[in-house]
Amino acid sequence: MTAALLLLAFWLAAWAPVGVDAETHLAGLVIDYGDGTVTYATVPFDEETIDGIELLRASGLSLVSIPFGGLGEGVCSIEGHGCGVADCRRLCQTSEPNSPFWHYYVLGPDGWELQNRGASGTDVLPGDIQGWSWTGDDPDLPDVAFEVLRERSGFEEGLDTAASRTVDAAGIVVTPASSSAPWQTYGATALILVVLICAVLLAARRRQTSRSQI
Amino acid sequence: MSRRLDPRTWIVWWVASSLPALVGRNPVPLITVLVAIALVRAVVQPDNQIVSPVIIRLFLILAGISVLFNILTVHAGNIVLFTLPDRLPLIGGEVTLNAVVYGFLSALAILTLILAGLTVAEQIAWPQVMRMLPDALLGFGAAGSIALAFFPQMIASFREIREARLIRGAPLIGLRDYATIVAPMLALGLDRAVTLSELLEVRAFGGSAAQRVPATRRWVLPAAVTALLVAAYLFLTASTMQAALVGAVGMAMLVWTVFADRSTSSGRTRYQRLTWTRSDSVVASASAVAIAVIAWTLATHPDALRYEPYPDLTWPAARIPLVAGLCLVASPAIVTLYGEGDHA
Known part of the structure; x- marks a missing residue:
């Protein structure tokens, strides 16, 4: 009986439609580290929509996040900027005035809009640009059109992987230093x-x- | 065996040996302090094992829990070991070597804290600590020592019950067996508490003659507590300067209340005065220097104490002045070996 069921499952799996050619969508990321350096990333995805954390993960940038149960994931650090895991489990922001934490924005028609629901609770649609800023003050995220962001991130047509570039305050591309x-x-x-x-x-x-x- | 160091010296040493584990997880200072503590334990307790099998077992359990907790809750890092399916809620995602390293370092920090605390607890003379407390805090000290004795007493009760059951041919095997011993353990604990309170009562503990507290002193304690609560609120609302000022006023009032009660004490007897020796001066000074070096390093080179294996597993920073300063934690071993019985 079990063998027959297994055989049936195998047969169904073998006949299941695979390799449906899904359309690839693009979304953008602007990440301000608060020290003058900004990362621009263009991320391709096949799904209709993904959430903000998935977008960050798919960007290929190094991300450290902590799950907070039903509240979703909290971002601790991006590309080594932010707070450590131990602090992140409590709160990145300290009692100091203007203590920085990761602000999360989405670029809308009226400019950058703060997202109070957190990155796990937002839907990223094709063509969206999301912004992250490690600051304790008003974030100074640059307003960019999607085409400009694609160009700044170094994304080329036909690529199926994310592309990103980090530039300093003078606009010069920064390469990560290796540690020994x-x-x-x-x-x-x-x-x-x-x-x-x-x-x-x-x-x-x-x-x-x-x-x-x- | 040399004369024991003063309890105040051990308290300063305990702060110096615990600080690196409290402020960060850099393995270099952690290992240095662990070596220093092991040397101190080897010299001041030559009869005991430096690290008993119980401590090793505890460390392995701590490391296991810490590593498991980290690999299941933090799916970040550049060295991926394997991937748990995303459909698993909370724990699904990449399991990384970074998380393993972080969990292991957390366990190492906890081991350092346990060994430092254990060494002090074994070396310190608790009656002397009680004698050092101001008279106004005597009740607090007695309550604290009773609370500290509760856990060992509970363990003793558990052993008694287990042995009694073994003799009757009913060993503790399953969870259901353990559920049955809760009531007798509570009964034994209450019995011990009643005995202790009766012992204190027959010795007229705390039964000083009724004294009239001056009106000025009656409002100082509530005012001090209020000031400290206001200071805590100001600190949480980022008014650090105001918090420091109000906190200082509150602390001053609290200290004044504690020491002003000395005149109304019931008069405690002391059969042996504490003596401060040259060894105490050396160990206390060395520990104070170690604390200063840690504070200075934290202000100037925090990465020498703090280490984060996320997002990339990098080599931890090391600083020679910090390592040299932390070697001073081994000072009790040095003074025990080189300067026995040298009274100032």
């Missing part, structure tokens, strides 16, 4: 610890010897 291990400092740290352990062990041995002589 500080081996010399690690070596010095290990040396200090070894000296400390040896000093304590030596003193302990000397004390033991002097006690045994008494």
Whole structure:
């Protein structure tokens, strides 16, 4: 009986329509890190609509987010800018005046509109531009038309993957710096610890010897 | 075995050894402090194991829970191990090495805090701590020590019940068996509480003669508490300067209330005065320097103490002055070995 059901399921799966050629849509992202650098990204997606978090994830930018149950996901950091996971589990914003947090906007006909529902609760439609700004003041997101954003992000027609570019305040494209291990400092740290352990062990041995002589 | 250090010295040492784990998760300072604590434990408690099997088991449990919690709740990072299906609510998504590292470092920080607290708890003379409290806080101290004793007493009650059941041929096996021991554990706990209160009563604990509190002092305590609550509100509403001012006034009133009560105390007897030795000065100074180095590093190079393996798993920063400063946490081991019985 079970084998027959499995066979039927396999047969149905084999005949199921696959590879439906879905139309690819495009949406844009403008991310202001609060230090003068701004990222422009163009993201292709096949679905009719996706949410703001999925758009961020699909952009290929490094995203750290924390789930908040039914409230959806909270954004901690984008491309290393923002707050750490431990702070994010409580609240990124501190009690300091103008303490920054991630502001979430959608570009509408009247300019950038603050989204109070959070990124998990919004629908991204083809041609939408969403904005993120790490600031404690009014975000100064640049108004851009979709074609301009596509150009700034380096997206080319026919691409099926997201494209993004980060520019500084002068408009120069920023390339991420690679970090290497500080081996010399690690070596010095290990040396200090070894000296400390040896000093304590030596003193302990000397004390033991002097006690045994008494 | 040398004379024990002063409780005040151990409290300063405890702050110095706990701070790196409280302010961040950089493995370099965490490992340095762990090595220093292990050396202190090896020297001041030569009979005990540096890290007992119970601690190792606790660390493994903590690490397991912490790693599991992180990999299931934070689906970020550049090194993806595997992917859980998105249809799983909350836990679906990428499981990353970054989350494993973060969970492990969290467990390491908790282990540091446990070992530092355990060392102080084993070394400190609690009756001396009680004697150091101002007279007005004596009731608070007694209540605190009774509260601290509650958990060990509960464990002792559990062992007694388990042994009694074993003797009667009814060992604790399933969850249902454990449910049956709740009532006897509560009964034993209440019995111990009643005995303790009777013991305190027959010793006339806190039963000083009725004294008239001056009218000026009667309103100071409510005013101090009100000021501290206002300060907390101001701090939360980002008025930091005003919060500091009101908080300072509240604290001053609270301290005045505590120490002003000394004149109305019932008179406590002391058979042994605390003596502050040169070893205490050395350890307290070394710990204070370590605290200062941590504070300075936090202000100038926070990445040397704080470490985030998200979004990219990078090498943690290391700073030699911080490592050298944290080595001072091993000072109780040094003074125990080099300067025994050197009274100032």
